[in-house]
Every structure is written in C-alpha cells, then in structure tokens.
Amino acid sequence: MLKKPATLKDIAALAGVSATAVSLALNNQPGIGGKKREQILKIASELEYRPNFLARSMVGKRSNTIGLLINNISDPFYAAMVQNAEESARKNGLSLIVCNVNDNDKLEKYYIDVLISQRVEGIIISSVRHNSPHIEKLVKDGFPFVLAGRRIYDREIEDRINIVVLDNFTAGYQAFTHLYRLGHDRIAILTGSMSSSTNIERTNGALKAAEDHGLNVDKGLVIECGNSKERAFDAAADLLKGGKAPTAIFAEDDNMALSAREAIISQGYGIPEDIALLGFDNIYVGALSGIDLSTVREKRYAIAEQSVSLLLEAIKNRDKDSVHKHFVLETDLVIRKSCGFHLQGYVR
Structure with missing residues (x-):
C-alpha cells in the first residue's frame, strides 16, 4: 500500500510550528532559530519529505x-x-x-x-x-x-x-538454444549483475532453454560477473582450467564476451573450433574483422x-x-x- 506523501503541515504539526516556519527552514531562509531548524530538518528527513515540484512547475517556467x-x-x-x-x-x-x-x-x-x-x-x-x-x-x-x-x-x-x-527472457532462451542447436551440451553462462531485472531474465531464459532441451546445467557453469570485464576474464579462465571445460560460452553482454574471448585465446584455445562464444548488445567492437562476435542485437x-x-x-x-x-x-x-x-x- 503506497503511503501518502508528507506535507509541510505534517512536519509543522510534529515540530509544533507553523507551515511557514517549516518552509523557511527547508529553504534555508532566515527567521527561525538554529535548534528549531535542525528539529524541522530531522523530521522532514524521517518523513522522506520532498518539495511539491509539480505545484511549483505550475507557476514557474x-x-x-x-x-x-x-x-x-x-x-x-x-x-x-x-x-x-x-x-x-x-x-x-x-x-x-x-x-x-x-x-x-x-x-x-x-x-x-x-x-x-x-x-x-x-x-x-x-x-x-x-x-x-x-x-x-x-x-x-x-x-x-x-x-x-x-x-x-x-x-x-x-x-x-x-x-x-x-x-530479455526470450532473448536468453534463443541465445542458449542457438548454441545448443550447434551441437553444444556443456554451455557456460556469464551473467551480469543479478540485482538487475535484465540479467535475471536473460539467465532465467537461458536456463529454461536448457531445461526444455533436456540439459542439466552444472551450477559451476553459471557465474555472476556483474557486467565486469575483469570478472568475466577471470571466470572464463577458471572454467578453462578445469577438467570439464565448456564447449560454448554465453556472456550476457558483449564486454564480458570480449573479455572471455581474451581468456580463451590466452590459454591457447581456438574460437570457435574449441569454444563457441556468444555475446549480447551488438556493440561495434564485436563486429570488427578478426573478432566477429556472434551476439544478440537489441533495438x-x-x-x-x-x-x-x-x-x-x-x-x-x-x-x-x-x-x-x-x-x-x-x-x-x-x-x-x-x-x-x-x-x-x-x-x-
């Protein structure tokens, strides 16, 4: 249930002053004592008061x-x-x-x-x-x-x-399915920040595709990288060091995909001969000759x-x-x- 926004009158009632005094304090104007001003500002903060900018805009330019x-x-x-x-x-x-x-x-x-x-x-x-x-x-x-x-x-x-x-759910589903249809069963997912709906939905879409195609994705193949190039590089490098390296990587943005690319190459693997790579965003760098990054394009x-x-x-x-x-x-x-x-x- 949404709470009603606090008003000058609400603050005035709690502070025991007039609405005019509250306005003076909030606008840092003279005419009100220091201790009372501090009390008013504290109450305003506790009530999460915000000036009525809509009313102001009606009378201003x-x-x-x-x-x-x-x-x-x-x-x-x-x-x-x-x-x-x-x-x-x-x-x-x-x-x-x-x-x-x-x-x-x-x-x-x-x-x-x-x-x-x-x-x-x-x-x-x-x-x-x-x-x-x-x-x-x-x-x-x-x-x-x-x-x-x-x-x-x-x-x-x-x-x-x-x-x-x-x-994003459908995009993640289609990206994972694309790699699956190319013959890959062991597909790693480098996710962005899971505090973002974008990455939550891309990840859920990819995992749903895995489920629909009868694949069990190891927990170790889904790594949150927070849209960080450095973390994506480290994650890809760690994946390749194990005895069960993935044959494909889906990175949920192109920056992470490019970092994964560097990790793959640095360990002597070929792209796509050894490991297929797919990004997301279609940034211009990915299209450069020699990089040729497959990706998901958004509008x-x-x-x-x-x-x-x-x-x-x-x-x-x-x-x-x-x-x-x-x-x-x-x-x-x-x-x-x-x-x-x-x-x-x-x-x-």
Missing part, C-alpha cells in the same frame, strides 16, 4: 530539460543510449542531463534528488535495480519518469510506471526513442490519472564467426 540515469558511461551500450536519447530529446525541443550511477543505490537517489532540484521536467531511469527503494517515492509524488531497459519487481508499483524493456534506438516519447506523454498528463504503458521490444540474433555457425550450421 518550463525548464525544457529532462534527466537520464545510466549505469556506466564507459559501457558502449549506455554510450549509445545516451546518444540516441539526446537526439530524440533534441528533436522534441528538450535538453538532456546525463548522470552516471555506477550501479550504486545511494548515488542513484542522490542524482534523482539533484535532477528534481534542478527542475527537470522528467527522468528516464535505466540504472534501476529490481528492488530499488527510490521508485516508490517517485510514484507517490507523481513525478514524471520512465524505466528504460530495466524494471522493478513490485506489481502494485510497476502498474503505475511507464516502462520500456527488452524481451537501442527504439528504447531511447520510445522512452523519450513516453516521458513527454507523462509530463503532459502529470496532473491527470493517465494509463501507464509497458513496451517490450524484441531482439534478434546476429550470427558471425565466433559461434561456429559458418562451419557446419545447425546439427539439431
């Missing part, structure tokens, strides 16, 4: 600015998302402020508060964890935002949010464009009880040489 929270600007996937979102925002007369969250809940909350204080008209959030504690507050406050690429697992709240995501531009479109709609209807929309975008396989399809095609 539009900022024509939106925010975008991303997880890692150095990741080519997010870099492309920023470029696509900026282009789409510009076409609609908006400027874009980008904040790099680095998979940190506290930093995510900090940037949400900063963006709101800067009077952005809405926020696209592509960094959210599946159990993020910050989203409920935005829902309660009625602030316009869209979840892009990731979702949260709270049905009551999710039904009140605009969301644009990939069909990156569509994610950004649809997210901006939904956000504009949410901004326009923010004082109305509008229907929230969920868009699930399809992916497709990009078959290059690293998976070995060119050697013999499907064998089952």
Whole structure:
C-alpha cells in the first residue's frame, strides 16, 4: 500500500510550528532559530519529505530539460543510449542531463534528488535495480519518469510506471538454444549483475532453454560477473582450467564476451573450433574483422526513442490519472564467426 506523501503541515504539526516556519527552514531562509531548524530538518528527513515540484512547475517556467540515469558511461551500450536519447530529446525541443550511477543505490537517489532540484521536467531511469527503494517515492509524488531497459519487481508499483524493456527472457532462451542447436551440451553462462531485472531474465531464459532441451546445467557453469570485464576474464579462465571445460560460452553482454574471448585465446584455445562464444548488445567492437562476435542485437534506438516519447506523454498528463504503458521490444540474433555457425550450421 503506497503511503501518502508528507506535507509541510505534517512536519509543522510534529515540530509544533507553523507551515511557514517549516518552509523557511527547508529553504534555508532566515527567521527561525538554529535548534528549531535542525528539529524541522530531522523530521522532514524521517518523513522522506520532498518539495511539491509539480505545484511549483505550475507557476514557474518550463525548464525544457529532462534527466537520464545510466549505469556506466564507459559501457558502449549506455554510450549509445545516451546518444540516441539526446537526439530524440533534441528533436522534441528538450535538453538532456546525463548522470552516471555506477550501479550504486545511494548515488542513484542522490542524482534523482539533484535532477528534481534542478527542475527537470522528467527522468528516464535505466540504472534501476529490481528492488530499488527510490521508485516508490517517485510514484507517490507523481513525478514524471520512465524505466528504460530495466524494471522493478513490485506489481502494485510497476502498474503505475511507464516502462520500456527488452524481451530479455526470450532473448536468453534463443541465445542458449542457438548454441545448443550447434551441437553444444556443456554451455557456460556469464551473467551480469543479478540485482538487475535484465540479467535475471536473460539467465532465467537461458536456463529454461536448457531445461526444455533436456540439459542439466552444472551450477559451476553459471557465474555472476556483474557486467565486469575483469570478472568475466577471470571466470572464463577458471572454467578453462578445469577438467570439464565448456564447449560454448554465453556472456550476457558483449564486454564480458570480449573479455572471455581474451581468456580463451590466452590459454591457447581456438574460437570457435574449441569454444563457441556468444555475446549480447551488438556493440561495434564485436563486429570488427578478426573478432566477429556472434551476439544478440537489441533495438537501442527504439528504447531511447520510445522512452523519450513516453516521458513527454507523462509530463503532459502529470496532473491527470493517465494509463501507464509497458513496451517490450524484441531482439534478434546476429550470427558471425565466433559461434561456429559458418562451419557446419545447425546439427539439431
């Protein structure tokens, strides 16, 4: 059950002062004593009070600015998302402020508060964890935002949010099935951060494919690498040192796949002759000659464009009880040489 947002009157009642005094304290204005100011600020923090930015925007000028929270600007996937979102925002007369969250809940909350204080008209959030504690507050406050690429697992709240995501379960299922049909039974999965709905669903899809094809995937073949290139390299290297090395690796993003590639080559294995390799994201490096990384391609531009479109709609209807929309975008396989399809095609 969503709680009602705290108001100036709520804080005033608990502090034993007027709403005007609370406003002075919260806005760091003179006219109220130091101890009483501290008491008011403490109560406001405990109640998770946030200024009524919607009411303020009704009497102020539009900022024509939106925010975008991303997880890692150095990741080519997010870099492309920023470029696509900026282009789409510009076409609609908006400027874009980008904040790099680095998979940190506290930093995510900090940037949400900063963006709101800067009077952005809405926020696209592509960094959210599946159990993020910050989203409920935005829902309660009625602030316009869209979840892009990731979702949260709270049905009551999710039904009140605009969301644009990939069909990650099906993508994971198809990726694993592709390797299985190439003749592989021992397939390792290098997962991204399992705090992200994206990687949870890709992993669940891959494991469901294994089940449907009658394969028992050893627990040691499913390794969480947190979307880290270093951890993916170490994981792949460790897999190859054992007596039962996998014959194929599915990495849940291309950065991890490229790191796994380095580990495979460094230990004298051939790709795909000894080990088939499949990534996810279709970043430009993977397509370079000599790398030829097979991967899953998502509609990156569509994610950004649809997210901006939904956000504009949410901004326009923010004082109305509008229907929230969920868009699930399809992916497709990009078959290059690293998976070995060119050697013999499907064998089952």
